[in-house]
Amino acid sequence: MFWTILGWIVFGLVAGFLARAIVPGKDDIGLLKTIVLGVIGSVVGGFIFGLLTVGIRGFEPAGWIGSVIGAVIVLVIYNKVTGRKIKSR
Template identity: 35%
Template structure:
């Protein structure tokens, strides 16, 4: 996967996660950071569960799920 696609998927995943979690977007840079870290988290979680997601849609789903988990964890930490 090229770097451009990775960054575009990161931006889209971060934005989607923000919409799903009710925060809205975090701006281009915030969405990118959230999506890229979410891709790492999602890849780890999917790998641990034995779930494989291939292709562009699979990468977007994996990154979005990871970003959602990341937002949820950040909210838990912020409350404590």
């Protein structure tokens, strides 16, 4: 159980960090929000992948590429909802 949670934290951190690097602008969201962004992005990526391949599978995590794509989508939506403007780095 501990290793599963730790794995999700590391996985979420890497996917969230990569999403923040891909999306233009400065994102001062902190470490915890980056982890949450990556974990939610993984679920979103898995859902989108499921829709595109075999139909609705439910909420399943995606692999690395799907997780980063999902995290980018979640980050863009988060920036729109919170009113963050895209600024150059």
